Amino acid sequence: xxxxxxxxxxxxxxxxxxxxxxxxxxxxxxxxxxxxxxxxxxxxxxxxxxxxxxxxxxxxxxxxxxxxxxxxxxxxxxxxxxxxxxxxxxxxxxxxxxxxxxxxxxxxxxxxxxxxxxxxxxxxxxxxxxxxxxxxxxxxxxxxxxxxxxxxxxxxxxxxxxxxxxxxxxxxxxxxxxxxxxxxxxxxxxxxxxxxxxxxxxxxxxxxxxxxxxxxxxxxxxxxxxxxxxxxxxxxxxxxxxxxx
Numbered sequence: 001x002x003x004x005x006x007x008x009x010x011x012x013x014x015x016x017x018x019x020x021x022x023x024x025x026x027x028x029x030x031x032x033x034x035x036x037x038x039x040x041x042x043x044x045x046x047x048x049x050x051x052x053x054x055x056x057x058x059x060x061x062x063x064x065x066x067x068x069x070x071x072x073x074x075x076x077x078x079x080x081x082x083x084x085x086x087x088x089x090x091x092x093x094x095x096x097x098x099x100x101x102x103x104x105x106x107x108x109x110x111x112x113x114x115x116x117x118x119x120x121x122x123x124x125x126x127x128x129x130x131x132x133x134x135x136x137x138x139x140x141x142x143x144x145x146x147x148x149x150x151x152x153x154x155x156x157x158x159x160x161x162x163x164x165x166x167x168x169x170x171x172x173x174x175x176x177x178x179x180x181x182x183x184x185x186x187x188x189x190x191x192x193x194x195x196x197x198x199x200x201x202x203x204x205x206x207x208x209x210x211x212x213x214x215x216x217x218x219x220x221x222x223x224x225x226x227x228x229x230x231x232x233x234x235x236x237x238x239x240x241x242x243x244x245x
Contacts, residue, residue, distance in 0.1 A: 024049040024136070025084065025116045030234040031184070032094065032112055032142040040095045045114070047084040054117040056081045057092050059110050059142060073110050074099035075142070102144065106180040106207035110142040141184065149180040156181040157229045160205055162243040167214060173225060173243065174212045175205035182207045184230040191240060192220035
C-alpha cells in the first residue's frame with residue numbers, strides 16, 4: 001500500500017508539473033542543410049526554462065534507436081554534451097567527417113538528435129522522494145548536399161510527379177521524385193478540401209525516389225493537390241500540383 005501511495009503521489013507530481021517539465025530548450029531551426037565542402041555548420045538553441053538543462057547531441061543515419069555511442073553517421077558534433085543555464089544559449093558545431101560511399105548525384109538524409117535532460121528536484125522539495133525524470137528528445141532532418149547538383153531545392157516541387165490511387169475507403173498520393181533534392185512537406189490535401197483534411201504528420205519524397213502518402217477527402221475535379229512544402233529555412237510554401245490517376 002505504501003508503494004502504491006507513492007506511485008499515486010509520483011503521478012500527481014508529474015501531472016502538476018508537466019508543463020514546466022517540458023519547457024526548456026528551444027532550437028532555432030527545424031532542419032539542417034550541410035553543403036559538401038563546408039568546414040562546419042552551426043545550430044543554436046536557448047534555454048527558455050527556469051532551471052538548467054543538460055543536453056546531448058548526435059547524428060543518426062535514420063534508425064531512431066541509434067544512440068550517440070553507436071552512431072555510424074559521418075558527423076561530429078561539438079560539444080556533444082553541455083549544460084545550458086536558464087536564459088542562456090548554446091551553439092552546436094556540426095562537422096562532416098567524410099564518407100566515400102555517399103552518392104554524389106543526390107542529397108543524403110540523416111537525423112540530428114538533441115536530448116534534453118531536466119534537473120532532479122531540489123533536496124528540500126516535497127517531490128524529492130517521488131518523482132520521475134523525463135528526458136525530451138528532439139529529432140530533425142540533416143541534409144547532406146553534394147556540390148554541383150542540377151536545379152534547386154525550391155524548383156524541385158514543380159518537378160515531382162504525383163499519382164492518386166485508391167487506398168481502402170479513401171485515397172493515397174504516390175510521388176516520383178527524379179530530382180536530386182528531397183521534398184519535405186508538412187501536409188498534403190486535395191484542392192478545395194477542408195483544412196482538417198490533410199496529412200498533418202507530413203512526409204518526405206526522397207531524392208531520386210518514390211513515396212506514398214494517405215490523403216483525406218476526395219478529389220474535387222480540378223485534378224490538383226495542394227502540397228505544403230518546407231524549404232531550407234523551415235518556411236511553409238503551399239504548392240499546387242497536378243496529379244494523374
